Amino acid sequence: MSCNDYILSVDNISKCFEIYEKPSHRLWQMFFKNKKLYKEFWALNDISFKVKRGESVGIIGRNGAGKSTLLQIICNTLSPTDGQTKIQGKVAALLELGAGFNPEFSGRDNVYLCASLYGMTKEQIDERYEMIANFADIGDFINQPVKTYSSGMYVRLAFAVIAHVDADILIIDEALAVGDALFTQKCMRFLREFKKNGVLLFVSHDTSAVTNLCDKAVWLKNGKVESFDSAKIVSEKYMADLYQSKVTKNDKKVVETEKKEVKVFRDFRQDFINSSNLRNDIQIFQFDDIENNNFGKGGAKISDVFIMDEDGNALNWFVGGEGVTLRVEVEVNEEIKNPIVGFSIRDKLGQPVFGDNTFLHTISDNLLCNAGNKIVVDFDFQMPVLLNGDYSVTVAVADGDQNNHVQHHWINDALLFKSTATSASTGLVGIPMKNIKINII
Ligand SMILES: Nc1ncnc2c1ncn2[C@@H]1O[C@H](COP(=O)(O)OP(=O)(O)OP(=O)(O)O)[C@@H](O)[C@H]1O
Numbered sequence: 001m002s003c004n005d006y007i008l009s010v011d012n013i014s015k016c017f018e019i020y021e022k023p024s025h026r027l028w029q030m031f032f033k034n035k036k037l038y039k040e041f042w043a044l045n046d047i048s049f050k051v052k053r054g055e056s057v058g059i060i061g062r063n064g065a066g067k068s069t070l071l072q073i074i075c076n077t078l079s080p081t082d083g084q085t086k087i088q089g090k091v092a093a094l095l096e097l098g099a100g101f102n103p104e105f106s107g108r109d110n111v112y113l114c115a116s117l118y119g120m121t122k123e124q125i126d127e128r129y130e131m132i133a134n135f136a137d138i139g140d141f142i143n144q145p146v147k148t149y150s151s152g153m154y155v156r157l158a159f160a161v162i163a164h165v166d167a168d169i170l171i172i173d174e175a176l177a178v179g180d181a182l183f184t185q186k187c188m189r190f191l192r193e194f195k196k197n198g199v200l201l202f203v204s205h206d207t208s209a210v211t212n213l214c215d216k217a218v219w220l221k222n223g224k225v226e227s228f229d230s231a232k233i234v235s236e237k238y239m240a241d242l243y244q245s246k247v248t249k250n251d252k253k254v255v256e257t258e259k260k261e262v263k264v265f266r267d268f269r270q271d272f273i274n275s276s277n278l279r280n281d282i283q284i285f286q287f288d289d290i291e292n293n294n295f296g297k298g299g300a301k302i303s304d305v306f307i308m309d310e311d312g313n314a315l316n317w318f319v320g321g322e323g324v325t326l327r328v329e330v331e332v333n334e335e336i337k338n339p340i341v342g343f344s345i346r347d348k349l350g351q352p353v354f355g356d357n358t359f360l361h362t363i364s365d366n367l368l369c370n371a372g373n374k375i376v377v378d379f380d381f382q383m384p385v386l387l388n389g390d391y392s393v394t395v396a397v398a399d400g401d402q403n404n405h406v407q408h409h410w411i412n413d414a415l416l417f418k419s420t421a422t423s424a425s426t427g428l429v430g431i432p433m434k435n436i437k438i439n440i441i
Pocket residue numbers: 017018019041043061062063064065066067068069070
């Protein structure tokens with residue numbers, strides 16, 4: 001592949017900040033050139049990756065990892081100490097709230113100011129102004145000085161501008177792109193369209209957002225590229241690292257969760273669907289690389305995961321829309337006070353489709369597991385109808401509660417599902433319809 005195929009090329013970028021103990025030392029440094037009055041801090045170290053047109057890349061990393069520094073360098077608002085970036089096309093960014101806006105100017109004037117900074121002529125902006133104002137949808141505030149705007153209004157206007165300047169590369173910091181739910185949906189729809197032809201660099205702490213929106217991801221750790229790969233793989237590695245570093249010194253008996261009779265209904269068309277070629281046949285594959293796909297503190301170990309029928313027989317295929325049982329078996333190696341066992345079913349992009357855990361079921365019980373115990377959990381549920389494609393099942397056992405817990409064992413891709421025929425026509429999954437009424441009046 002020639003280097004011209006890449007729209008963005010980040011080559012060996014390093015950035016060193018000079019940290020002065022006192023502000024006055026910065027001034028003295030200008031006079032005492034031979035003496036070093038600062039400490040060096042390398043925020044970025046030898047960062048390299050390349051992006052092709054139509055690729056979207058998530059940038060993930062913990063606070064202080066160097067994400068903003070890298071993106072400022074790509075936007076050319078900060079110069080690197082070493083290395084270079086090569087960019088083919090126009091970069092537009094939503095990185096800093098109000099950047100490029102004059103607070104005294106009205107929203108309208110700022111649209112003209114900001115779009116002209118992106119190289120648009122007055123005629124081009126005249127042509128697009130209505131579209132930009134409609135996208136921002138801030139009503140009469142568009143004629144008020146932006147210093148009177150709420151932060152949500154700032155974001156709306158800034159996003160509306162960068163969405164209409166014909167950028168080849170869009171850089172979005174998700175932390176800033178938060179507006180109300182409707183606006184976020186609008187932005188996401190726009191970004192999904194944009195990334196078909198342009199390059200999206202999307203900074204986020206939320207790995208689901210990254211796997212949902214991006215093909216690839218860069219994980220920055222302490223100013224270095226820890227991983228650059230498919231968004232799903234990088235997100236899994238990042239999550240593994242995050243959970244491992246949260247392990248603290250915290251380290252019931254066999255728990256067989258009691259089955260309760262629950263009123264369920266099948267889709268009223270299920271028999272018809274199951275006798276047609278739309279029957280949602282889902283094959284199950286046991287993932288064979290578990291050793292490379294798991295992490296955790298090790299106080300408990302998931303020993304088996306399978307889908308079974310009512311008689312407890314392990315299945316190698318089942319039908320979406322029908323009842324199934326997902327069994328997770330866990331060997332306990334050390335005392336666990338509040339075990340939570342959970343699963344998540346993800347699509348091929350790593351986006352969670354649905355999942356659940358034992359927390360709410362066992363919240364009032366005092367489940368204490370000792371070394372040598374075995375936890376057997378059966379999740380009995382009606383499998384939604386899956387769209388065609390590959391799905392993976394992540395399972396985990398933790399100690400604590402929903403928000404604060406220690407992961408003892410987390411397995412990505414414990415099982416793989418392959419859905420080859422489906423009656424679901426839209427959305428992420430098909431849910432059972434109790435009835436559909438049609439009145440022709
Ligand atoms: N102007 C500066 N002078 C000195 N140090 C800086 C400067 N800007 C950033 N840093 C340091 O560089 C490191 C990387 O910062 P950066 O803002 O790029 O991280 P980040 O990954 O974007 O973090 P966050 O997720 O919190 O926004 C941090 O340790 C930060 O303190």
